[in-house]
Amino acid sequence: MYGEIIFLRAVVGNIPVYAEQVNIMSATFKFDADLAMQQYRKRKADNQGKEINNSSLPAGSPMYYYCKYCGAHTETLPECHMRAPKVVCDPCAPLRLHGLV
Ligand SMILES: [Zn+2]
Numbered sequence: 001m002y003g004e005i006i007f008l009r010a011v012v013g014n015i016p017v018y019a020e021q022v023n024i025m026s027a028t029f030k031f032d033a034d035l036a037m038q039q040y041r042k043r044k045a046d047n048q049g050k051e052i053n054n055s056s057l058p059a060g061s062p063m064y065y066y067c068k069y070c071g072a073h074t075e076t077l078p079e080c081h082m083r084a085p086k087v088v089c090d091p092c093a094p095l096r097l098h099g100l101v
Contacts (some may be wrong), residue, residue: 001034022068031098033100035045036091036094036095036098036100037100039091040069040091040092040095040100040101043070043071043072043091043092044070044071044096047066047067047070047071047073048071048074050071050073051064051066051071052064053067059079060075060079061079061080062076062078062079063076063077063078063079063085064076065077065085065086065087066087067087067088067089068087068088068091069088069092069095069101070089070091070092072089072091072092074086074088074089080094080101088101
């Protein structure tokens with residue numbers, strides 16, 4: 001299972017990919033909770049202290065949003081945006097799906 005996910009990641013580059021997201025060969029690729037949590041902990045440590053505090057910015061500044069689990073930047077929206085911001089990053093989505101975060 002571990003090697004298969006490494007292979008799959010090598011194909012798509014640096015972004016962690018899980019069977020649930022790619023929807024190919026789902027019989028072969030299984031969700032690896034240990035690897036996913038290992039990557040999650042690294043992501044969380046890497047993102048620590050990088051968040052921009054929106055309230056510290058001058059009026060009219062864009063708003064920065066981050067993943068509520070790992071702190072990764074998810075998107076930047078204009079100050080007066082109408083839709084809800086994305087608050088779960090793509091790599092954390094399967095973790096939430098599996099009840100790991
Ligand atoms: Zn995240």
